[in-house]
Amino acid sequence: MIGLRWALIGLGVLGVIAGVVPLVLGLSAPEVNDAELVTVFGPLVGWSFIGTGLFAWYRRPDNRFGALMTAVGFTWCLSGLTVDTTSGVFLIGLLFSSLPFALLFHMLCAFPSGRLEGRFGRAIVALGYFITTVLYWTILLFYDTTRDEWPDNPIQVFEDQSAADALLNLQSVLAIVAILGVPVVLWRQWKRASPAQHAVLAPVYGIAAVLMVMLVASLVADFGVMSNDLESAIDIAGLICLVLVPFAFLAGLARNRLSSAGAIGELVASLSEREGRRRSLRDALADALGDPGLTLAYWLPDREHYVNAEGEQMDLPGPGTGRVTTIVEHAGEPVAAIVYAASLADERELVDAVGAAATLTLENERLDAELRAKVAELRDQRSRSLGAALNERRRLERNLHDGAQQRLVSMALNLRLARARLDDPDKAAELLESAAGELDAAIAELRELARGIHPAVLSDRGLDAALEALALRSPVPVELEERVGERLPEPVELAAYFVVAEALTNVAKYASASRATVRAVRDNGHVIVEVADDGVGGADPSKGSGLRGLADRLCAVDGRLEVEDARGGGTLVRADIPCG
């Protein structure tokens, strides 16, 4: 910043000198074409652009606008060198005599952000540079400057004046195209701009509009359709407009400051309105910044992402989306992000100030959003665990209906048949035997079903014993590596148990594993259960309904399920269940 400051002071000194040069030269060479104009407007235009440009550059170092404005001033001063008769000095003036206009177009089109928005804007500016450099310098090779009562053209190599005229006409036509293009670019900018920005743009665009008219008129005059007096009057009017451009810019800047102060004042007033009468913070901010599409995102520190006011997760816009973001911080922590139109990017100071004024209110709303997010999550969890419970009931109903119930029906049938066959003891005995078989099977099925609903050993002895029982029953050898060593709240034990039960069932069914290990540990108010196998891996919880049902079931106890490929092959199922 200090380096920039000294560089800008240096440029300022150079600017003063640059303005003095055409003044001195103009005064010392009154016989040259337009000497009066150069004498008067050279320093005036140069200094006003350089001075204002450097000020803007200093205030917003990352905005190219100030640099462009300064460049207009310097090139303008250089173009004033055409009043000198010394061939070298004249040539420099000649080479630069058109360039200020291209820079001016560029500056206008890039106002106020310093960036060119859109392909059309860039094309118009590129055309401007083409006309004032490549095309103009080509013309100079043909151009006899003495025709305009100037000194000899030192780089004229061709004598063909008709070619020079043709090129000059081409230049004029292209210049008119470029000049007409500029208002189109400005109009598009205007439409995109917020009401707050209109206040900034209005003075600059107003003067630019007059300037464009004057330039067109001046070019048309070049075709020789007007009297000399009129042509001079138009030129002078154009130059006056040019001098006014930097001041229009300053005026815009001042209005921006004023409107910022006003916007913040209004915002603070509207935020301190009593509850009920208060409008939403978003609306207040949208008004203050003049961007009706403004949105707010609230930071949730424990989840490390942003949510909207409804508590739904949202991503901040990236580059190229037409929206930009300002993060509002409080005590070094992000509170919220204000997402607004990229066209406001130049008013970052205003956005920062507005954000700072609203920090406390934002912090409040952030807490609201956090609460909403939690509520939404709970609602989701509730519906998932309800869904899991419902599925479980369906499964039980199906098992009872397909299993024990069928067997009991068949048994009843056999008993009745046996009663009817009491005269044939052998046949009756066979039927009774069959009925007893059905009964045994029904009892065994009911037993397994009951174990599936709630294993007795779990409530009797707790998780460790229940996991040992699971390990013993598993057809794949299971090693119980770590135990929790204490009783846990029943819902936690049950959830952990079903994780291991389902995981071991999967190991036996799909993993082609030769062994599995089970760990259950208490860690910092959580119970972590892990089941790892050395099988083929590739388990996907989004596919198998077993693992997905498990994840839903875990929701009921606020737990989380992770399924991943274990190191060295196989699958690792890990459940993390909070337990007070």
Add this chain to the structure above:
Amino acid sequence: MRVVVADDSVLLREGIVRLLTESGFDVVAQAGDAEDLLRKVSAHRPDVAVVDIRMPPTNTDDGLRAALEIRARHPETSVLVLSQYVEETYALELVGDGAGGVGYLLKDRVADVERFVDSVKRVAEGGSALDPEVVSQLLGRARRNDPLGALTPREGEVLELMAEGRSNHAIAEQMVVTERAVEKHVTSIFGKLDLAPAPADHRRVLAVLAYLREG
């Protein structure tokens, strides 16, 4: 033989009592919860207590705890535990270091009167009775061990019946072979599994269980 029956379900308790009485047992007392059971066992000193695992006061494994306490306090009283579920953990806990005078059966085995009565008698006499389901689960896991694979199907069958606590005589009856043949199988099994021969029924159950548990 004097028996105490403990089950909180009156229906089932009465059923078991009638069944045992009809089979010649002397049911000296009935209990509806674990404390009642311990009191009545202390008072009557029966040969065997038939105990449901799930009973008041906590309705969890009170019966099992009471059974272990009976074995510790009254070694002369054997205990046969009935359970709604097969939990190897419980069975192994019950067997502990000595398989004598204990039994662990699924409740529905009661329906097979002859075998049930046989089990009660065996346990009352200081033998053991393990539910075939427990044994088959232990075997199922242990089959992964090579020495078991070396057993012939016949020997496998004998091993299972041995683990249940059956005597050579009972095994012979079940398999419809001579006792002599069973003895030969047993010797062969002990040889293949590299176990020291144990003559008493309950000691060889222990040896077999220990072997299976390690598997």
